[in-house]
Amino acid sequence: MIEDLIFQLELGLPQVVLGLVNGAFYAxxxxxxxxxxxxxxxxxxxHGAQFMVGAFVAWMLxxxxxxxxxxxxxxAPLIVGAFGVVLERTMISRLYKLDHLYGLLLTFGLALxxxxxxxxxxxxxxxxYAPPELLSGPPVDLGFMxxxxxxxxxxxxxxxxxxxxWIIIEKTRLGxxxxxxxxxxxxxxxxxxxxxxxxxxxxxxxxxxxAFAGVLAAPIYSVNPQMxxxxxxxxxxxxxxxxxxxxxxxxxxxxxxxLVEGLTKVFYPEASSTVIFVIMAIxxxxxxxxxxxxx
Amino acid sequence: xxEPLLKVEGLxxxxxxxxxxxxxxxxxxxxxxxxxxxxxxxGKTSTLRSIMGLVGRxxxxxxxxxxELIGTRSxxxxxxxxxxxxxxxxxxxxxDVTENLLLPPVVRPGGLSLDEIYTLFPNLxxxxxxxxxxxxxxxxxxxxxxxxxxxxARLLMLDEPTEGLAPVIVQQIGRTIREIKQRGxxxxxxxxxxxxxxxxxxxHYVMEHGRVVDAVANAEMAGAMERLHEYLGV
Numbered sequence: 001m002i003e004d005l006i007f008q009l010e011l012g013l014p015q016v017v018l019g020l021v022n023g024a025f026y027a028x029x030x031x032x033x034x035x036x037x038x039x040x041x042x043x044x045x046x047h048g049a050q051f052m053v054g055a056f057v058a059w060m061l062x063x064x065x066x067x068x069x070x071x072x073x074x075x076a077p078l079i080v081g082a083f084g085v086v087l088e089r090t091m092i093s094r095l096y097k098l099d100h101l102y103g104l105l106l107t108f109g110l111a112l113x114x115x116x117x118x119x120x121x122x123x124x125x126x127x128x129y130a131p132p133e134l135l136s137g138p139p140v141d142l143g144f145m146x147x148x149x150x151x152x153x154x155x156x157x158x159x160x161x162x163x164x165x166w167i168i169i170e171k172t173r174l175g176x177x178x179x180x181x182x183x184x185x186x187x188x189x190x191x192x193x194x195x196x197x198x199x200x201x202x203x204x205x206x207x208x209x210x211a212f213a214g215v216l217a218a219p220i221y222s223v224n225p226q227m228x229x230x231x232x233x234x235x236x237x238x239x240x241x242x243x244x245x246x247x248x249x250x251x252x253x254x255x256x257x258x259l260v261e262g263l264t265k266v267f268y269p270e271a272s273s274t275v276i277f278v279i280m281a282i283x284x285x286x287x288x289x290x291x292x293x294x295x
Numbered sequence: 296x297x298e299p300l301l302k303v304e305g306l307x308x309x310x311x312x313x314x315x316x317x318x319x320x321x322x323x324x325x326x327x328x329x330x331x332x333x334x335x336x337x338g339k340t341s342t343l344r345s346i347m348g349l350v351g352r353x354x355x356x357x358x359x360x361x362x363e364l365i366g367t368r369s370x371x372x373x374x375x376x377x378x379x380x381x382x383x384x385x386x387x388x389x390x391d392v393t394e395n396l397l398l399p400p401v402v403r404p405g406g407l408s409l410d411e412i413y414t415l416f417p418n419l420x421x422x423x424x425x426x427x428x429x430x431x432x433x434x435x436x437x438x439x440x441x442x443x444x445x446x447x448a449r450l451l452m453l454d455e456p457t458e459g460l461a462p463v464i465v466q467q468i469g470r471t472i473r474e475i476k477q478r479g480x481x482x483x484x485x486x487x488x489x490x491x492x493x494x495x496x497x498x499h500y501v502m503e504h505g506r507v508v509d510a511v512a513n514a515e516m517a518g519a520m521e522r523l524h525e526y527l528g529v
Binding site for chain 2: 187195
């Protein structure tokens, strides 16, 4: 019986590793959502669309301007982040004093509009984006499986980015402003901090994280207008499980649930697409604030 | 004679629909310690919050350092050199003591150095890594005051710093206020406890129903006791 299980697990290890790759995207996206929610109290439903736009910007940079993957990894988040600045200044900043529902409706509407525009412009069949030369070559031998170099890079990049975000928020002065403003923005402003500008930049940073994930995703998934909306539903479940607004929580839950999904594919494949939602339901019943959330 | 450091005239303020200040006039000269006395709900805290730009709507005039601040956003008011130590203290739970202490940005030179602050409040050094809200009430109050001494703000507004604290801590806060006055800070203090106010202040304003109704110099306090008892209902 146990030998049987171990055998199954050995056969399934590749699935688990691939789960980790999915987990990398869950972690990056839920991290951006957590940063935005913590500071602005807005549930950014446009996050998936912004992820998709990040992938498209990378594609456009390559095909229209001839700028390759590595510069795009920095440029696309900056471009999409600048777009985030405009959104926050012109629309989202007007909703802070209203109920959550308004922010949710606005960003959901924005997501639909952005997606529609891209579907109109690029169709929905998807555009190819090749991985950079440095990461294409033959797959890496992990002993139990061959993993394309690029996927290994995705996991590493997501870990480094999550860690960097965590350090900025928990260990720096800027992060102390952010944490304090999450608790009492009016008082932080009364100490002389330009809180409105900080909120704009926080939104831009969250959006830029989504775009960064989008560029990472471009060579794995085909670049298409729906790539965000199919992922973002799962990511929202991840955020609910991890606890809204918890940075570390969203990262750990992201990777963790990627693994759980991978394991489910090994032991009970039929449930692999629903397991995250089952966990969400259980967590909501047992710990409504999420695994890492403060009630 | 030069204009006082802070000159408030006809200050009115609203929280949403409720009209809380009905024309407040106060002056604080450089280097003075001035208190606002009055019962609960008289508008003392609202006056401080209005000067700081923390109410929904305000009108009238708040001149500080010869600058009009009535239409100015609270972060710019802070940058002009006014700092508030709020009644609820406003210690951040997700920040440790040092982070709380270093949170307000330095707005101009002339504030206390970290070493000077640790000399005044040795407890804050010992508890440097504790979360801000794990401190005792007295320590949290020390932290809330210490926090605004660093920034170089010239006018410190302290909202009931002695509220709910043990007598020995109240004495320590009194010593601190006298010490920072000696260093040239100007202080606007809200107090319910006028015996405490008497030990630190140069002048007192009495507020009732969102207005200043009386002013008493500290030297004349003894003669004004009867009046004050009536105002404050003690």
